[in-house]
Amino acid sequence: DAMVIQNPRYQVTQFGKPVTLSCSQTLNHNVMYWYQQKSSQAPKLLFHYYDKDFNNEADTPDNFQSRRPNTSFCFLDIRSPGLGDAAMYLCATSRDAGETQYFGPGTRLLVL
């Protein structure tokens, strides 16, 4: 089945230690998104790629970066995680703007 895969499902890191979360898709979609979701809140869009074009949300901290080396993969890099960055990170894809977004299962990040 075509799907969105996130690895790892759970990630524990130390305060200030860089961490990378991974997302891959077999849907061959043009757009890939990264969301941050804190407990009992709606997902918050951090940034998205349309193909290789990177689009950052205005309020996304500089601490968060992303890479998309090819159509299938997208990475979220947190350069110096703080305690406030502990959250669920969701990857999503869509074929184009205005089309349905399909979400992965998420990576739960814990910062010690």
Added chain:
Amino acid sequence: AQSVTQPDIHITVSEGASLELRCNYSYGATPYLFWYVQSPGQGLQLLLKYFSGDTLVQGIKGFEAEFKRSQSSFNLRKPSVHWSDAAEYFCAVDTTSGTYKYIFGTGTRLKVLA
């Protein structure tokens, strides 16, 4: 500004009872509308979507939603709730302006009593 409101933060229903989750949006035109469900510790699963056409939309797991333009609403319904429906439900709007951005509601957490 565009916004999505889910007025009910928590809803509790008995198994077998009917369910309606409310969603209202604020937008000048007709947006694309979605309902997603999120089980604890999981990602979001698409239940149904409305782009155009018939205003009553059928989704997975026995859910349906009705778009009412006059009320700017897209309420989710299920005639008979199962214990496995306990989860958080998010309404989302895509403003179709090419911004690639969903506007999510704050979610409604559903509890099902046996």
